[in-house]
């Protein structure tokens with residue numbers, strides 16, 4: 001049996017073999033240089049082209065290019081008319097921006113546990129979290145897999161709730177053939193450096209609803225885009241930051257959007273190769289990600305999970321399990337696999353939610369009635385906690401221009417490490 005690289009053996013993937021993400025070529029260079037020569041460096045020609053082409057690509061009517069996905073999310077929440085004293089339901093396992101966008105609108109996030117197979121908000125647990133204060137369900141299409149929207153839509157309809165999509169990781173992910181970003185009332189995409197569509201940093205606020213769009217826009221440009229009745233210029237509503245992006249970044253995003261069909265095809269082919277080899281290998285102690293038949297994953301993140309029961313380690317503490325999972329991750333990295341441990345704790349465990357103090361003096365939780373029915377006890381989120389200590393995330397190594405050969409090497413490295421787990425104990 002080959003010796004693990006972390007123990008001095010030869011790595012499966014050699015230094016320099018993994019190609020950079022994103023692959024920069026003439027499309028990026030020409031558009032970026034052209035943008036530099038534009039008379040307007042903010043919200044000019046390239047931003048307009050990006051917004052129009054993204055709308056055409058994704059099936060949205062309105063789009064606004066932001067400086068990041070987090071600000072696009074904040075615009076979604078504002079766009080839905082959510083404010084002080086309101087509650088928004090969101091998954092307990094996600095990136096903090098999925099919940100901080102709620103707080104930034106002075107509303108309170110209400111967390112729900114995840115489905116243990118999809119790692120997404122468990123629709124069966126949502127209705128119990130609805131209170132008279134609930135205004136929206138924020139669906140995070142985590143790892144590039146869409147939430148199960150039909151039951152979520154039913155709950156939203158019954159309780160008159162808006163649906164906001166956090167599609168930061170879900171470019172071109174499909175639910176019953178329909179694209180992420182068109183499944184609810186409005187959505188946010190991220191273009192940060194890790195995403196399947198990137199411009200280094202950036203985001204998009206999208207919707208088909210003009211009212212939501214206009215309300216969301218009140219958070220941009222210092223708030224000066226606040227619609228005004230008495231004058232066309234600078235209403236000086238003055239409540240916002242600057243969420244707009246610049247022309248150079250827009251040109252970069254536009255180039256990447258135009259190359260996306262190739263990226264997407266390659267990513268799906270790579271994930272399929274990896275998945276097929278790992279399935280056939282039937283490795284003890286390894287759980288593979290699950291793709292429901294009604295969804296098409298975009299494989300932003302191909303998630304491995306360590307099956308501690310199968311390894312006879314079911315009685316270990318969460319800390320011991322987490323440490324062993326880290327050891328596996330380090331061994332995979334030594335084999336040349338680009339992988340990491342993503343979120344290590346669930347959102348209700350994070351300091352801001354334990355302290356329930358964001359804007360000082362306990363706000364927004366201290367707004368009268370805002371915390372009614374809100375319970376952040378960790379016992380409410382067993383599946384999300386389990387996921388934290390068992391997962392390993394494989395992200396950029398599956399992206400173009402890395403191809404199926406690289407995906408096969410990743411599979412071989414995983415098989416090698418899992419066949420030698422005793423060496424890591």
Ligand SMILES: Cc1ncc(COP(=O)(O)O)c(C=O)c1O
Nearest residue numbers: 068069070095097168190191192
């Ligand atoms: C699920 C999710 N939501 C929101 C964000 C925020 O996006 P950005 O980093 O562009 O602000 C991220 C970023 O990684 C994310 O993964």
